Amino acid sequence: xxxxxxxxxxxxxxxxxxxxxxxxxxxxxxxxxxxxxxxxxxxxxxxxxxxxxxxxxxxxxxxxxxxxxxxxxxxxxxxxxxxxxxxxxxxxxxxxxxxxxxxxxxxxxxxxxxxxxxxxxxxxxxxxxxxxxxxxxxxxxxxxxxxxxxxxxxxxxxxxxxxxxxxxxxxxxxxxxxxxxxxxxxxxxxxxxxxxxxxxxxxxxxxxxxxxxxxxxxxxxxxxxxxxxxxxxxxxxxxxxxxxxxxxxxxxxxxxxxxxxxxxxxxxxxxxxxxxxxxxxxxxxxxxxxxxxxxx
Amino acid sequence: xxxxxxxxxxxxxxxxxxxxxxxxxxxxxxxxxxxxxxxxxxxxxxxxxxxxxxxxxxxxxxxxxxxxxxxxxxxxxxxxxxxxxxxxxxxxxxxxxxxxxxxxxxxxxxxxxxxxxxxxxxxxxxxxxxxxxxxxxxxxxxxxxxxxxxxxxxxxxxxxxxxxxxxxxxxxxxxxxxxxxxxxxxxxxxxxxxxxxxxxxxxxxxxxxxxxxxxxxxxxxxxxxxxxxxxxxxxxxxxxxxxxxxxxxxxxxxxxxxxxxxxxxxxxxxxxxxxxxxxxxxxxxxxxxxxxxxxxxxxxxxxxxxxxxxxxxxxxxxxx
Numbered sequence: 001x002x003x004x005x006x007x008x009x010x011x012x013x014x015x016x017x018x019x020x021x022x023x024x025x026x027x028x029x030x031x032x033x034x035x036x037x038x039x040x041x042x043x044x045x046x047x048x049x050x051x052x053x054x055x056x057x058x059x060x061x062x063x064x065x066x067x068x069x070x071x072x073x074x075x076x077x078x079x080x081x082x083x084x085x086x087x088x089x090x091x092x093x094x095x096x097x098x099x100x101x102x103x104x105x106x107x108x109x110x111x112x113x114x115x116x117x118x119x120x121x122x123x124x125x126x127x128x129x130x131x132x133x134x135x136x137x138x139x140x141x142x143x144x145x146x147x148x149x150x151x152x153x154x155x156x157x158x159x160x161x162x163x164x165x166x167x168x169x170x171x172x173x174x175x176x177x178x179x180x181x182x183x184x185x186x187x188x189x190x191x192x193x194x195x196x197x198x199x200x201x202x203x204x205x206x207x208x209x210x211x212x213x214x215x216x217x218x219x220x221x222x223x224x225x226x227x228x229x230x231x232x233x234x235x236x237x238x239x240x241x242x243x244x245x246x247x248x249x250x251x252x253x254x255x256x257x258x259x260x261x262x263x264x265x266x267x268x269x270x271x272x273x274x275x276x277x278x279x280x281x282x283x284x285x286x287x288x289x290x291x292x293x294x295x296x
Numbered sequence: 297x298x299x300x301x302x303x304x305x306x307x308x309x310x311x312x313x314x315x316x317x318x319x320x321x322x323x324x325x326x327x328x329x330x331x332x333x334x335x336x337x338x339x340x341x342x343x344x345x346x347x348x349x350x351x352x353x354x355x356x357x358x359x360x361x362x363x364x365x366x367x368x369x370x371x372x373x374x375x376x377x378x379x380x381x382x383x384x385x386x387x388x389x390x391x392x393x394x395x396x397x398x399x400x401x402x403x404x405x406x407x408x409x410x411x412x413x414x415x416x417x418x419x420x421x422x423x424x425x426x427x428x429x430x431x432x433x434x435x436x437x438x439x440x441x442x443x444x445x446x447x448x449x450x451x452x453x454x455x456x457x458x459x460x461x462x463x464x465x466x467x468x469x470x471x472x473x474x475x476x477x478x479x480x481x482x483x484x485x486x487x488x489x490x491x492x493x494x495x496x497x498x499x500x501x502x503x504x505x506x507x508x509x510x511x512x513x514x515x516x517x518x519x520x521x522x523x524x525x526x527x528x529x530x531x532x533x534x535x536x537x538x539x540x541x542x543x544x545x546x547x548x549x550x551x552x553x554x555x556x557x558x559x560x561x562x563x564x565x566x567x568x569x570x571x572x573x574x575x576x577x578x579x580x581x582x583x584x585x586x587x588x589x590x591x592x593x594x595x596x597x598x599x600x601x602x603x604x605x606x607x608x609x610x611x612x613x614x615x616x
Contacts, residue, residue: 012519033448033454050454051454097336099596100330100334100337103330105323105327106322121597124347124593125592126572128348128351129351131348133344149339150344160547185333210439232555235442267440279433285597
């Protein structure tokens with residue numbers, strides 16, 4: 001149906017497009033500012049006020065210092081380990097548990113479900129959790145970042161819902177052909193819920209990538225630090241006690257003017273990989289949000 | 297290998313001739329592989345969820361690392377009484393409630409408004425571009441976000457540069473307790489509004505286009521359609537998300553707070569969870585901190601139960 005837009009509608013459209021452009025700019029600009037600053041000459045940057053539309057001067061010194069900083073490379077390597085090993089454990093544990101909770105005719109299913117769901121409502125809290133992990137001997141161990149978060153209940157429930165939607169007849173016919181539960185899980189249930197598994201895998205992977213707090217409370221040795229914890233030391237100035245000039249890769253006080261530059265460059269180096277991937281993965285994330293919202 | 301004839305035994309519950317122990321035994325025999333899978337799950341929940349719950353008893357003890365949980369002496373409610381009488385009590389409660397409520401007031405409508413406005417865009421490509429860009433901050437890690445916030449709010453930062461242009465004085469914004477909530481909440485909106493709009497946009501695609509066509513034929517213009525079709529269409533989603541959110545009102549996370557606060561802003565920034573972290577892990581005051589944490593968990597438990605049962609009544613959505 002064709003109709004002429006009234007004046008007020010034209011104004012609405014104009015304002016709306018304007019607002020949406022503004023939203024896009026607001027979301028994008030802080031990052032552009034960081035990128036521009038990271039390429040700027042630090043002396044010009046100090047004198048510059050307000051909005052940056054291009055780098056002031058041009059230097060790659062910040063990135064040079066970041067590349068020379070062994071902590072950042074180490075952080076990257078550690079984070080890759082935590083993301084890959086952690087996510088692997090997460091997905092295996094979660095899939096097996098979801099299979100248990102979605103199994104038909106299991107005598108203890110209700111009891112097991114209660115054990116799991118109760119933890120969504122009540123928790124021991126930070127300190128007892130910390131002491132427990134410490135008592136298990138995981139203090140200053142890489143496993144402390146992997147085992148205590150092996151199952152996220154919310155993800156478990158999403159996966160269970162996906163498993164429940166698989167027709168029972170498929171499972172039964174496999175059973176008649178002699179398949180055990182492990183075979184059914186790995187050869188039938190998981191391949192049939194590949195989309196949900198992908199979503200959950202992404203959620204876990206992002207969780208590991210972003211995680212810094214458990215690393216901060218459980219790790220002592222710097223060579224085990226994930227990237228986010230290294231970043232915290234470099235970027236969050238309110239913890240200056242642990243941040244020495246040496247740590248951010250500056251060797252002499254003469255280089256101190258580059259400190260800000262290093263902070264900007266570090267931010268860029270630590271963020272760019274994710275920002276390059278997320279547009280391609282966003283449909284999975286969106287799917288995850290929708291699944292999670294429909295029914296826990 | 298499982299024998300095929302076991303299949304016929306799977307309907308164990310219907311077999312009324314069996315006594316309870318026999319059912320349990322048979323169930324275990326038939327489903328032993330499932331129970332093998334359940335073992336890691338049960339161990340995980342015991343070790344990392346239920347043992348910490350047992351550890352809560354140190355809230356009632358004078359816990360020292362040397363004596364351990366079991367050997368430490370009982371002191372009853374001393375820690376709780378100390379907490380309730382200390383000046384921290386009103387401060388952290390007030391900060392937790394206010395941060396949550398203001399966050400709800402400003403942060404909750406933001407994704408709804410964004411979704412409605414996005415829905416009114418008719419150029420698909422432009423719409424998708426804006427959406428993708430608006431998700432971007434969600435994918436930046438908390439540490440980096442806080443690093444950017446600290447830089448922008450610093451004495452020479454971007455926000456100060458802009459404030460100077462409209463006639464304000466330069467100062468470090470993060471040491472001003474009056475500004476902490478504003479900074480915390482507005483940066484949250486920046487980070488999460490785009491992402492939060494996904495769920496509303498998803499609901500909007502389920503609205504029957506015939507409704508819009510009928511309204512157009514009846515002479516309804518844009519605003520009328522937004523008010524009478526779009527809003528009612530997402531109203532159930534709004535209500536459910538609001539109820540679930542209210543269940544978490546006393547459950548403010550501490551990660552962002554402990555990255556952004558400093559002793560000068562404790563007055564407005566220190567919430568229950570950050571207080572628990574500081575007392576427990578920074579000052580090693582384990583028993584006291586556990587007591588405060590237990591107090592918070594108990595309140596959260598109550599709120600969650602209530603919000604969950606309301607949401608179950610209003611719709612069929614609930615945590616369980």
